[in-house]
Amino acid sequence: MGAIDTNIIVRLLTQDDELQYRKSLEIFQTKNVFIPDTVILETEWVLRFAYKFKSVEIYTAFRKLFGLSNVYLSNAVLVFQALQWHESGLDFADAFHLAQSQNYAIFYTFDEKFVKKTKGLTTCEVNQP
Numbered sequence: 001m002g003a004i005d006t007n008i009i010v011r012l013l014t015q016d017d018e019l020q021y022r023k024s025l026e027i028f029q030t031k032n033v034f035i036p037d038t039v040i041l042e043t044e045w046v047l048r049f050a051y052k053f054k055s056v057e058i059y060t061a062f063r064k065l066f067g068l069s070n071v072y073l074s075n076a077v078l079v080f081q082a083l084q085w086h087e088s089g090l091d092f093a094d095a096f097h098l099a100q101s102q103n104y105a106i107f108y109t110f111d112e113k114f115v116k117k118t119k120g121l122t123t124c125e126v127n128q129p
Contacts, residue, residue, distance in 0.1 A: 001032040001072065006042045009035070013061050014051055028065075034072045037100070040079065044092045058092065059083050078102070090117055098124060 004027065011017055012024040027033060040062070047053040047061075062083055066073060073079050078099040085095035094114050098121075101107045107126045109115065118126040 001034055002027075003034040003036060004039065006039050006046060009039065009043045009065070010046055010051075013047065013065075016051075028068065028070070032070045032072065033068075035066070037074055037079075037096070040073075041093060041096055048092075055086065055092070059087050085121065090114070098122065098126065 007020075008024045008027060011020040012028060015021040044058055044062075047058050048055075053061075063080075065071060066076065066079060066083075079096075081102075082092070082096040082099040085098065086092045090098070091114070094109075094111070094117075098107055098118065101124050102122065104124055107124055108129045109126060110128060112128070115126050115128060
């Protein structure tokens with residue numbers, strides 16, 4: 001098994017460089033692949049800002065990619081929880097941070113919108129300090 005970088009996923013999903021796309025596709029077709037949490041977070045950011053992907057395009061692509069039998073995540077349950085919350089309107093990074101914080105009673109933020117959007121969503125309470 002090998003781990004991959006953000007640019008491997010971006011090439012696969014955008015197909016903006018034919019040679020790199022084919023090499024990325026070959027990796028996903030022939031290897032067991034580990035995707036670090038940091039790569040997931042960076043990939044979402046790159047797709048949203050650099051490639052102007054819409055939220056629905058990102059979580060649809062992530063669900064398909066992360067559902068492949070040869071793709072491994074550090075904690076698939078938490079990643080899919082973050083995708084679900086993102087699909088329901090949370091910013092992806094916020095959803096991912098919150099999913100990673102489920103073993104804690106409180107998540108502190110100065111982001112008032114984040115606090116409002118998460119009311120009743122989880123037992124990890126999101127509050128301002």
